[in-house]
Amino acid sequence: QQQVKQSPQSLIVQKGGISIINCAYENTAFDYFPWYQQFPGKGPALLIAIRPDVSEKKEGRFTISFNKSAKQFSLHIMDSQPGDSATYFCAARESGADSWGKLQFGAGTQVVVTP
Amino acid sequence: GAVVSQHPSRVICKSGTSVKIECRSLDFQATTMFWYRQFPKKSLMLMATSNEGSKATYEQGVEKDKFLINHASLTLSTLTVTSAHPEDSSFYICSARRTATEAFFGQGTRLTVV
Numbered sequence: 001q002q003q004v005k006q007s008p009q010s011l012i013v014q015k016g017g018i019s020i021i022n023c024a025y026e027n028t029a030f031d032y033f034p035w036y037q038q039f040p041g042k043g044p045a046l047l048i049a050i051r052p053d054v055s056e057k058k059e060g061r062f063t064i065s066f067n068k069s070a071k072q073f074s075l076h077i078m079d080s081q082p083g084d085s086a087t088y089f090c091a092a093r094e095s096g097a098d099s100w101g102k103l104q105f106g107a108g109t110q111v112v113v114t115p
Numbered sequence: 116g117a118v119v120s121q122h123p124s125r126v127i128c129k130s131g132t133s134v135k136i137e138c139r140s141l142d143f144q145a146t147t148m149f150w151y152r153q154f155p156k157k158s159l160m161l162m163a164t165s166n167e168g169s170k171a172t173y174e175q176g177v178e179k180d181k182f183l184i185n186h187a188s189l190t191l192s193t194l195t196v197t198s199a200h201p202e203d204s205s206f207y208i209c210s211a212r213r214t215a216t217e218a219f220f221g222q223g224t225r226l227t228v229v
Contacts (some may be wrong), residue, residue: 002158032216043121043208044159089158093216100147100166101212105158108199 004092006106009109014114019077021109026071028110030092034103035064035075038087046090048075049110080113116141118213121221128199128228136194136224144189145211149218150182152204165192184213199228 006023013019023033032051038046050057050064050073057064063076077084090106118141128134138148146167151159163184165172171184181196181203192211196203208223 034205034216034218036220041206041223041225043119043210043223046217050218100164100172101215101218102149102161102164103218107158108156110156 002107003104004090004106006090006109008109009107010110010112012112012114013080015080015082017080017113019080019084019113020077021075021088021090022072022100023074023092023106024070024091025104027092027094027104028071029095030104031095032071032093033064033066034091034093035062036089036091038089038108042069044089059073066074077111080111082113082115085113116210117141117213117217117219119209119219119221121224123223123224124222126227128226130200130228131198133195133197135136136196136201136209136226138192138194138211138221140211140213140219143211143213145192145213146189147212148186148192149210149212150184150192150194151208151210153157153208153223155206159208159224162194165179196226199226202229204228 014066024041034049037047038044061078066073087108120139122137148165150162163171165171165186167186186192210218210220212218
C-alpha cells in the first residue's frame with residue numbers, strides 16, 4: 001500500500017501556466033519531503049525538498065507548500081516550460097535509525113507542457 | 116548536485132545468466148545506498164537498503180538469492196541479478212545517501228533478459 005498518495009496521475013498545462021501536484025501522507029514519522037523529476041530512461045533528479053517545520057520553500061520556478069496539520073504537501077511549477085515535461089515524484093523520508101533514511105515514493109505525475 | 120554513476124546504462128543478457136550492475140558515488144562517500152526497480156510508467160519500488168560493510172536489508176517479497184547486493188566500499192555498491200529470467204527485465208536504479216536527508220540517484224540500468 002502506497003504510504004504517500006500523489007495526484008493527479010497526469011496533467012497537461014500550457015506554456016507559461018502553473019502546474020500543481022499534490023501529495024498526502026499518514027505516517028507522522030516522516031520528517032523530510034523531497035520532490036524528484038524524472039525524464040524517460042533516466043534516473044530521478046532531486047528538484048526541491050522541505051522539512052515539516054517549514055510551510056513553504058521556493059527555488060526558482062518551483063515552490064513546495066507544506067501543511068503539517070493536514071499531512072499534505074504540494075509542488076507548484078510556475079511559468080511552466082516545455083522542458084518541464086517529465087514525471088514528478090513526491091517522496092517522504094522515514095525517520096529513525098532502523099529506516100536508514102529510506103524514501104517512500106508517490107505514484108508519480110506525468111506533466112506535459114504544451115507550446 | 117552530487118554525482119552518482121550507474122553502469123551499465125543498458126544490458127541485454129540471455130535467460131539463465133547473471134548480470135552485475137554497479138553504482139558509484141563519485142564525489143562523496145555513501146554509507147547507505149538503495150536499490151530500486153521501476154516498471155514502465157510506475158513509481159520506484161525499493162528492493163533493498165545497502166550499508167557499507169554489512170549485509171543488505173531486503174524489502175518484503177524481494178528474493179535475496181536472486182538479487183545479490185554488495186556494498187564493499189563507501190563509494191561502490193553492486194546489484195547482481197542471478198539466473199536472470201525475462202520477468203526480471205526492468206529498469207533498475209540505485210541511489211546513494213550523501214547526508215541524513217539527501218539522496219541522489221544514478222541514471223538507471225535498463226535490463227532486458229532474452
